[in-house]
Amino acid sequence: MESQFRTRVKICCISSLDEAKLALRYGADALGLVGRMPSGPGVVADEIAAQVVRATPPPLATFMLTSEDNVADIVAHQQRVGANTIQLVDAVPTDTYAQLRDQLPAVKLVQVIHVLDERNVDEALKAVADGVDALLLDSGNPNLAVKLLGGTGRVHNWQVSRQIVEQSSVPVFLAGGLNPENVRQAIDVVQPFGLDICSGVRTDGQLDKRKLEAFMKVVLG
Numbered sequence: 001m002e003s004q005f006r007t008r009v010k011i012c013c014i015s016s017l018d019e020a021k022l023a024l025r026y027g028a029d030a031l032g033l034v035g036r037m038p039s040g041p042g043v044v045a046d047e048i049a050a051q052v053v054r055a056t057p058p059p060l061a062t063f064m065l066t067s068e069d070n071v072a073d074i075v076a077h078q079q080r081v082g083a084n085t086i087q088l089v090d091a092v093p094t095d096t097y098a099q100l101r102d103q104l105p106a107v108k109l110v111q112v113i114h115v116l117d118e119r120n121v122d123e124a125l126k127a128v129a130d131g132v133d134a135l136l137l138d139s140g141n142p143n144l145a146v147k148l149l150g151g152t153g154r155v156h157n158w159q160v161s162r163q164i165v166e167q168s169s170v171p172v173f174l175a176g177g178l179n180p181e182n183v184r185q186a187i188d189v190v191q192p193f194g195l196d197i198c199s200g201v202r203t204d205g206q207l208d209k210r211k212l213e214a215f216m217k218v219v220l221g
């Protein structure tokens with residue numbers, strides 16, 4: 001993206017209609033609904049995710065996080081939830097994006113890249129070349145025996161993320177360990193299109209109004 005009006009915010013790990021309303025009241029542009037995962041704190045039942053999707057007005061986005069890696073399972077997940085955006089949290093075969101576009105033409109595709117080192121720059125640019133609508137750079141490690149695909153509460157190497165932002169022709173979201181204290185620096189260093197946050201605005205797993213307000217104040221001014 002050459003320019004942006006302001007940094008967009010996705011509030012992730014939404015677990016109820018009340019959390020969705022709170023996030024939207026404080027200015028969220030998108031809500032994240034975490035599907036079944038091998039690990040992580042943010043999973044919500046498909047029925048609740050579908051309720052949140054139905055209650056979310058345009059032009060706001062609903063991101064369905066899926067760890068499924070075959071097209072039929074991803075499409076089935078989307079049809080249960082109805083989200084307008086699919087966030088693929090694991091690597092998928094090259095032709096997956098084209099097949100998803102055929103079957104779900106109105107749904108946007110966001111590929112997560114787990115930033116470990118500079119090799120992830122090529123991985124990110126390949127996903128762009130293969131046809132994703134946006135990238136989301138998160139912390140985690142998909143190479144572990146039990147995959148760590150997000151929701152870590154940890155930051156990664158933002159210099160690598162900055163390189164990806166500079167070279168990507170599609171919008172890039174930054175995630176991983178963001179909070180009200182470090183988000184200003186994250187924006188300055190990485191200059192992402194959008195931010196994505198889960199644990200940094202939560203207390204004991206619940207969306208925390210004070211942390212959310214503090215986070216949004218830094219981002220939106």
Ligand SMILES: O=C(O)c1ccccc1N[C@@H]1O[C@H](COP(=O)(O)O)[C@@H](O)[C@H]1O
Pocket residue numbers: 012013032034037039040041042043065089138148149150151152153154175176177178196197198199200
């Ligand atoms: O939250 C989870 O349980 C989760 C599990 C597997 C993949 C992604 C998950 N959440 C995503 O992780 C980012 C970063 O979380 P955090 O801010 O570091 O806690 C979050 O925004 C979700 O997109």
